[in-house]
Amino acid sequence: MKKQEFRKIYKQKRNDLTETQIQEFQENIYEQIYDLEIVGVKNVHLFLSLTKFKEIDTQPIINYFRSIKKRIVVSKSDLENNTLSHFYLEENTVLELNKYGVPEPVNAEQVDEKELDLIFVPLLISDELNYRVGYGKGFYDRFLSNCKVEAKFIGLNYFKPIYQIEDSNDFDIPLHQVIYPK
Ligand SMILES: Nc1nc2c(c(=O)[nH]1)N(C=O)[C@@H](CNc1ccc(C(=O)N[C@@H](CCC(=O)O)C(=O)O)cc1)CN2
Numbered sequence: 001m002k003k004q005e006f007r008k009i010y011k012q013k014r015n016d017l018t019e020t021q022i023q024e025f026q027e028n029i030y031e032q033i034y035d036l037e038i039v040g041v042k043n044v045h046l047f048l049s050l051t052k053f054k055e056i057d058t059q060p061i062i063n064y065f066r067s068i069k070k071r072i073v074v075s076k077s078d079l080e081n082n083t084l085s086h087f088y089l090e091e092n093t094v095l096e097l098n099k100y101g102v103p104e105p106v107n108a109e110q111v112d113e114k115e116l117d118l119i120f121v122p123l124l125i126s127d128e129l130n131y132r133v134g135y136g137k138g139f140y141d142r143f144l145s146n147c148k149v150e151a152k153f154i155g156l157n158y159f160k161p162i163y164q165i166e167d168s169n170d171f172d173i174p175l176h177q178v179i180y181p182k
Pocket residue numbers: 047048049050055075077084100102122123134135136137138139140
């Protein structure tokens with residue numbers, strides 16, 4: 001199957017999850033994150049959840065990394081070019097919803113991609129080679145292609161990877177790992 005079909009199916013599957021399933025899946029995902037090896041990690045990039053699409057709530061992950069003194073970085077979308085720029089998220093950073101409903105920082109210090117050590121990536125579905133399907137604008141493919149080679153990309157999903165996305169292309173950057181409920 002191709003990206004477009006997977007996108008439709010997994011948007012629907014996510015939408016169909018019950019609140020109880022979501023709670024249970026999230027707890028399992030958080031536990032796996034708390035067990036990650038994070039030697040040498042200073043700056044952790046996270047997405048701020050789009051609640052209308054029932055994305056995994058990243059706030060507990062943010063709280064965890066803060067508690068162990070990592071700095072949190074989040075993005076702002078440029079909707080003309082489908083690119084992201086990145087900013088430190090502090091306790092007092094003001095957030096505003098963009099056109100898509102993604103919370104974004106308004107008064108924050110910018111961070112270069114090359115400063116990021118660990119990047120959590122939103123996705124609808126991934127495959128056994130860790131290629132991903134997102135909402136189809138290529139934001140993360142552009143972003144990850146500018147990160148340093150030592151940076152680690154970890155996808156977060158409620159669903160187990162499928163065998164293969166048939167139409168992955170040269171722009172698609174495979175993730176190093178995908179965390180899903182086990
Ligand atoms: N939390 C979060 N932030 C993120 C992403 C993400 O997947 N999750 N993105 C990951 O790349 C980028 C935003 N990408 C998005 C792309 C499309 C839509 C969206 O609402 N699409 C509509 C169609 C709108 C249109 O085509 O104009 C839809 O799918 O119904 C939302 C976010 C950057 N920030």
